[in-house]
Amino acid sequence: METVRRVAVVGGNRIPFARSNGRYADASNQDMLTTALDGLVARFGLAGQRLGEVVAGAVLKHPRDFNLTREVVLGSRLDPRTPAYDIQQACGTGLEATILVANKIALGQIDAGVAGGVDTTSDAPLAVNEEFRRTLLKISASRTLTARLRAATRLRPHQPFLPETPRNAEPRTGLSMGEHAAITARQWGIDRHSQDVLTLASHQRLAAAYERGFFDDLVTPYLGLTRDQNLRPDTSMEKLAALRPVFGTRGAGQAEATMTAGNSSPLTDGASTVLLASEEWAADHHLPVLAYLTFSEVAAVDFVHGDEGLLMAPVYAVPRMLARAGLSLTDFDYYEIHEAFASQVLATLAAWESAEFCKERLGLDGPLGTIDRSKLNVNGSSLAAGHPFAATGGRIVATLAKLLAEDARESAGGRAARPRRGLISICASGGQGVVAILER
Numbered sequence: 001m002e003t004v005r006r007v008a009v010v011g012g013n014r015i016p017f018a019r020s021n022g023r024y025a026d027a028s029n030q031d032m033l034t035t036a037l038d039g040l041v042a043r044f045g046l047a048g049q050r051l052g053e054v055v056a057g058a059v060l061k062h063p064r065d066f067n068l069t070r071e072v073v074l075g076s077r078l079d080p081r082t083p084a085y086d087i088q089q090a091c092g093t094g095l096e097a098t099i100l101v102a103n104k105i106a107l108g109q110i111d112a113g114v115a116g117g118v119d120t121t122s123d124a125p126l127a128v129n130e131e132f133r134r135t136l137l138k139i140s141a142s143r144t145l146t147a148r149l150r151a152a153t154r155l156r157p158h159q160p161f162l163p164e165t166p167r168n169a170e171p172r173t174g175l176s177m178g179e180h181a182a183i184t185a186r187q188w189g190i191d192r193h194s195q196d197v198l199t200l201a202s203h204q205r206l207a208a209a210y211e212r213g214f215f216d217d218l219v220t221p222y223l224g225l226t227r228d229q230n231l232r233p234d235t236s237m238e239k240l241a242a243l244r245p246v247f248g249t250r251g252a253g254q255a256e257a258t259m260t261a262g263n264s265s266p267l268t269d270g271a272s273t274v275l276l277a278s279e280e281w282a283a284d285h286h287l288p289v290l291a292y293l294t295f296s297e298v299a300a301v302d303f304v305h306g307d308e309g310l311l312m313a314p315v316y317a318v319p320r321m322l323a324r325a326g327l328s329l330t331d332f333d334y335y336e337i338h339e340a341f342a343s344q345v346l347a348t349l350a351a352w353e354s355a356e357f358c359k360e361r362l363g364l365d366g367p368l369g370t371i372d373r374s375k376l377n378v379n380g381s382s383l384a385a386g387h388p389f390a391a392t393g394g395r396i397v398a399t400l401a402k403l404l405a406e407d408a409r410e411s412a413g414g415r416a417a418r419p420r421r422g423l424i425s426i427c428a429s430g431g432q433g434v435v436a437i438l439e440r
């Protein structure tokens, strides 16, 4: 059995995130992820190096992208002998990829690797309709001309013109992510004003972070974008309050619909990567360590048969992880809670603050705790930056690792100080949640 080693986050690189059908409308997943990876290679002097592995993925993937990540490695400046493969855990993909690479490093199976994710809603895959596809398969599998002609008689002129587009909907319920979040918002009584306050803070904090150069060594300009295209530094409570609700507007309770295009993350294109390594590998390559990935957890909720919110699985994953780590919810300097929707972040916090919920559902004696809001998403999150599904995890890991490193440097002035800690929480479709702890 190998010894468990500490896993270092060395750094990250992403491209600015673009609005759907915005600046990256003509870019593919492969183009974007290759650019993000090559930026990482350039930043850390990895050209020609053979890494342990590269793990990444996309939520919306074309059939042509058989092993997208391997194609990306072959198109990058890494040694082509670097193994690579795709994973998919919805919006948890980037963080799950990070955990996979980290686990192999911890077990001594590899010394360094890259985790990443990419998504485009502009270049989404289109499938031909099911009936047409089945007929084409039958024609191509037919062995004789007669059989082929017989299969071809099932073709109908309208079939080729009815493509199937991917829907941002949960297969088991047919509801969109936003509709699910609206149900949860109503269950938890999350009001419009609180959602807009969180949204405004996200934009203001992301803008401030860009202004002070925080992202200078995390984001590489691409196709004319130097910062996230969705960022609206000039947004205001008045502008947000003027937007009309877009989710929860049908059926019972429509009068209380609170979710708008402002307080929902937008459809986004983008890619991110993170370099992870053993401490020895980082030292051998003269690369400073930003932070360490110490714990992770994945949970799932039964949103199909029960009354659990689709995006509420992190509510369960976090306390389990805290119990294993011997920590409480308030033992953190920073909280990175992915902002799929402002209402979902606020419902998550409300659940942890509810004695009743924590007793009944989490088996605790009382509330899990209340977090200090000034420590939440201090450099903005998905409401402002956008949310290219699989790329969000890498954005968050790299951002938090750098934040912890900066903070440790500033607060200790070089002296040994208490460890700095950050919590990552990402909700994913399918009723799942991926969470992790970074320490410095």
Ligand SMILES: CC(=O)CC(=O)SCCNC(=O)CCNC(=O)[C@H](O)C(C)(C)COP(=O)(O)OP(=O)(O)OC[C@H]1O[C@@H](n2cnc3c(N)ncnc32)[C@H](O)[C@@H]1OP(=O)(O)O
Pocket: 089, 090, 091, 092, 168, 177, 178, 199, 232, 235, 236, 239, 240, 243, 246, 260, 261, 262, 263, 264, 265, 266, 267, 340, 341, 387, 389, 427, 428, 429, 430
């Ligand atoms: C998938 C997983 O596994 C887990 C998850 O993360 S779940 C989350 C997955 N993601 C989603 O579900 C995406 C949800 N978002 C959407 O579907 C779409 O963005 C949306 C339906 C909410 C809005 O779409 P849209 O109408 O095309 O947005 P958009 O045109 O940008 O904005 C509408 C208006 O609001 C305005 N607006 C948006 N944000 C604003 C802000 N912060 N301040 C001021 N105005 C704003 C825009 O300017 C626009 O105004 P005009 O019509 O006057 O131009």
